[in-house]
Amino acid sequence: MLLTGGSPALFRDAGLRAGDYAEVRLERARTVDLVWRGDGLESSVTSRDEGCCARVVGRSGSAFASSTAVDAGPVLRRAARDAAELGCAAGRLAAHRPYRDDRPGETGETGETGETGEAGELAETVGLAEKIELLGAYHAAALAAHPGVTGALVYYRESVADVELFTSEGTGVSYRRRDLTLQITVYADGGAARTAGSVSAGSGGDFSVVRGLAPDVEAAVATAVDLRAAPVVAPGDYDVVCDGPLAGIWAHETIGHLAEADHHLGDAHLQRSLAPGRRLGPSMLTITDHPGRPGARGFVPVDDEGTAGSAVELLRDGVVTRPRLHDRSTAAAFREEPTGNARALNFRHPPLPRLRTIAIAPGAASEEEMIGGVTRGLLARGVLGGQTDRAGFTFLPAECREIRDGEVRGRVRGVVLSGDVLGAFAAIDAIGRDQWRGDTSASCGKQGQNALPVSSWAPTLRLRGIRVTSG
Amino acid sequence: MSPLADRLEQVGAEAAARADHWEIMSVERDDTVVEVGSGVPDLVRSAHETALCLRVHRHGRVGTATTTRLDDVHGLVGDAVRNAAHGPPAPRDPVIGRNAAPAAAETAAVDEGTRSVRLLAEQLGALQRSAGLTVHGTVTRTEQTVHRAAPDGRTTTSDRFFHIAALAEGSVVQLPWTGWTRTPALPAALSAWLEAAAGWDGLPAADVPSGDHDVLLAPSAVHTLLTPLVTALNGTAVTAGRSFVAGHLGEPFLHPSIGLRDHPSEPAAPDAADEEGTGGLAWPGCDDDGVPCAPLTLVERGVPVRAYHSVRTAAACGTAPTGHGFRGNALRRTVLKPATPVLNGATLSAGPADAGSLDDLLAGVREGVLVESLMGGHQRAGLSPVVEGRLRLGFLIRDGRVAGILRQRPIALDLREVLGRRFRAVSDRRWAVSRIWSGRMPFVLAGGT
Structure with a gap:
């Protein structure tokens, strides 16, 4: 134990009030960055980034403090003092199932233990x-x-x-x-x-x-x-066949971010839009956020509140099932169970509801069948950029080819796909039978916490009548 | 000697013994953030950070390492020396004379404690009652000190400022506003913007007019529109071969009245209010390469005239550095990021076309749209002068008044047109913008698009 040897003295001496919850997270990270630009290697940097943070959720207020010093005591006391002085409504945390690395099958999807993917060539x-x-x-x-x-x-x-995490409730992972x-x-x-x-x-x-x-x-x-020589796409509505990497990121940016429970707080419209039982897409569409598999970027068997990760089925057969991914705070607000989605980029940040590995279940179609069913459309592969604001989305595929009468033709450029987040699910009319499971360098950003590792698994999708503009 | 100054001495001494040349940068920062939810301060966040970055030249190569472990001097120097064994070639004249740059005078905020950030947060929350909209946001108080040391000298610059980010939420409208100030008082522009938003919240949904109509862009939309050009003038884009304008400097590109200049905020008169919330934008004495920061004209009379550079990108382009090499940006330095060219005070102006207030610009529009913000407009990041995305928040203008809330739709704006042949005027007041690059942007009116 890097912190206190597991001693509760850290919390006893912090000036917490009765009923206050407190946690301390300590992190020691080492990073290598290599960049080539211009005519050769631009930089080679090794970084050693260490520090700790403390969070207090109490009767008089909530506070979070971080420091690059690894002495947790002063950081915890600062958080406790700030929480006491704030004098606002109390925060609440839901009870959770703490992670234990001696429980096989914690991750649900993979059946693995808490090993963080030490397979392959480290x-x-x-x-x-x-x-x-x-x-x-x-x-x-x-x-x-x-x-x-x-x-x-x-x-x-x-x-x-x-990373080491200790809480005043006795959790230590x-x-x-x-x-x-x-x-x-x-x-x-x-x-x-x-x-x-x-x-x-x-x-x-x-x-x-x-x-x-x-x-x-x-x-x-x-x-x-x-x-360079490709024609600029003509604006209009197209049937679009998206490959796995593009479909995966599209799912992340649309239903994924919509399901982060902090977005639901105070947003009655979103709560209605994602009410359990509401149909959003075709019957073959099932989307899940889960803790991922060892060795992948989005593998999160335990979150940064110490909650064991579990799979959350967002859509099943096109119908909303469990619409919220929680940390302990949002779970308390909605009287639901924490889902293991409380993630922090590093010790500088408090945990927030974040995605892990979002997965669209495979369907039955082959890519050839999906392309063959398109009269005027696009075959879009990879992602150059993408953004949503919970209402609409825009995506720039890395590469697009025209589809005419079921045949793939030459490249077109300037393609921007856009639409309504919720409306686009209904546009899906075919799902590929092969689920792409590779990782890319694409990460997730939210509230200044960029870039969080995530994974997206998806088969090829066909969407009918997607709005295409050109840039 | 402070503990950090002592560490700089130790790192310098060990680096000197193991490398041909060395440079150190350290960042000390303390942030206090109060979050406001639905008009009530509901969370305090604080952060204290001290970190070191060491860059060495050894046997003609560069190696860099960073650490937050001030007690491990040996490890930091060892990492940098090891990286230099395989690193990029060292420049011929690394830093001689750069540390002679004058240190910026310390700019103290008015307050001397963290109480002011709480008071500001309470003032922000109180706007909920006066505006009649739900107000969320954050108030951040930052103190930042940057030390640079090299064999030829040492510099220290310090700054303190407040960042205010607000989101006014009505039944339909979600209107953001952001500003940086050194004065612990809410800028008047924020209250005025929320007051306007309250008046627009009950308006009916509307579609973009068909046919010719004017376009009025709010500062955040102007920021998005200008980002391709600002990115294309960045030395990094030039050296990477991704700049669409690098080979066309000196050629007309925008309306001949338009200028884009990077410069510090005008010094405020004593006790003067920071009405626009731009007085807190940072302008250090030198950049993180040690090059003095000096005003730079990027676009003159509609013509892009020069790129902005760090030492590295300038060397790659065979030109002089411009004092824009920052790790992170001037508002938020971090040793974890490499020094890259960043604009910290870019200001768009239009000379005689500066036309007065937002109300004046609105009054001149018979039929048009006010674009508050775009979604996805940064995605192509300098590859093209066309910004395509989705209208996030916009309003219908009819007969000089805001008359409706636009439905979301895809939108494409070509900055060569909006700031070119269709350009008409800009407002005389500018608001702070900061995403990728920072500066002060006016409202911009373009006709007949």
Whole structure:
């Protein structure tokens, strides 16, 4: 135990009032960042980031304090003092099921214990020289691949964080989090605008996912270069076939964020929109947020309140089942059970309801069948950008090809997909039979806590009549 | 000597023994945040952070390491030296003379404690009663000190300021406002904006007019509209080959009255109120590379004239650094981010087309729309001068008055048009904006789109 040896003295001496809840989280993280830009390696940085935080939820108020000093006592006392001085309505936390690493099957989906995915080739076992040689070769290959390429960015990050959490209720858990991301973007001169192709990879610390990506880099170059001559898409309504990575992020940004329970507080319209029993999509559509699998970015067997993770079925057969992902505070507000979704980016932040691994269950269609059923549409792959505001969404696919009379044709550029978050589920009329489960470098941002590792699993989807604009 | 100053000495001494050259940056920051929910302060957050970044040159290569462990000097130097073994080539003239840059005078906030942030939060909550809308938000008080040290000297800059973020929520309207001030009082612009929002909340839903109509952009929408150009003028985009404007500097791009200049806030008169909430935008004496911060004209009479650079991007482009290399941004420094070019006080102006108040601009619109904010407008991030996204919040204007709340819809704005041939005027008041880059933006009126 890094903190107190498990002694409750820390909480006894903090000046807490009777009935106050307090928790202390200590984190020791080590990060490696490598960036290639311009004509070569731009930076190689190792970061050691340590600190602790304390949260007090009490009768007179709630407070959160953090510090890069690892002495938890002063931080806890500051939080206790701030909570006492605030003098506002009391906060409440729901009872929860604390995580225990001796309970097999805690994660529901995977049946694994609390091991945080130490499978594969751990990134910290690979030497810096080898990483720089491998990733630098991708950058050099992208720059040399075609005279139309104007630049390439390679951004690699790996991190390992050891976290300890103690609460005044007696919970004490420790866990290790690993994360690894690689983003390669290739730019080409498209006249008035730049065109881009990209490679995106990620894992829960397994370095092998960034090996053997030379063909992907070639494909990214081809996308950026070919897009220069591609016609700009004509605005209008299209049938869109989205590949797994795009469909997964779309689910994350739409139903996923809508289900974060803090958004439901005081929002009667959202509560009605996601009322259990309401039909949102076709009968083959089932979407779940769950603790993920070891080795993946969105693996969260225990959250940052110490709650054991459990799967939450948001939609089953197109109908809303459990519409809220909780931390203990929101669970208390709705008189529901915490779901293990209280996540904090690091010790600088309090936990919030956040997504983990969102999964669209596979359907029955093949991609060929889905494309074959489209008269005028688009085949969209990957994501360049995406955003929602809980009412509408906009997405920029990384690559789009036109579909005419059931046949995939050439690339088009400037595609922006947009629509109403809730209305789009009804537009789904086919779901692929193969569920994509790879991780990308795409992470989640919320209330200043960027970029939280998440996973998205999804099959190919076909959506009818999606609004397409061009940019 | 303070504990941190003592650590800087120790790190410098050990780095000097193991490397050919060294630079240290440390950040000390203390934040107090009071969150306001439905008009009531309901949560206090505080953070204290001290961190070090060491950059060494060894055998012609650069290595960088950061730590929050002030007691582990040996580990920090060891990490930096190890990274230098495989790092990028070191520049020929690393930092000579940069630390001679004058330190910024310490700009003290009026208050001397954290009580002021609570009072501000209570004032923010009280707007709920006066405006008749539900008010959420945060008030943040930040104290930040940045030390830089290298063999040729040391500098220290300190700053204190308040950040106010408010969201006024009605039955239909959700209107945000944000500002930075050194005065522990709510800016008048916030109250005026909420008052306006209260008047618009009960308006009927409306569609964007068909055919020609004017477009009035609020400061946050102007920020979104300008982001492609600001991003394309960023030295990072230039060196990465992703800038659509890098090869066209000196060519007409926007309306000839438009200028974009990065500069510090005008010094306020003693005891003067910060009515717009822009007085707290940070402008340190030097950037995190040690280069003095100086005003920079980016767009002059509609012509993009120069990019802004850190030391690294300037070297890559064969030009001089402009004092824009920041880890994070000037408002919030972090050793965990690399020094990249950032604008901290960009101001859009239009010379003779500065046309008075928002009401004056509204009065000139027979039929048009007021765009408060766009969703998804930052996604293409400098690849194209066209901003496409979805209208998040907008209003119908008819006969000089706000007459309806626009239904959400996709929207595309080409900044070459809105700030080009269709441009008509900007307001004389500017509000603070900060996302990716920071500055002061006016309302902008474009005709006949």
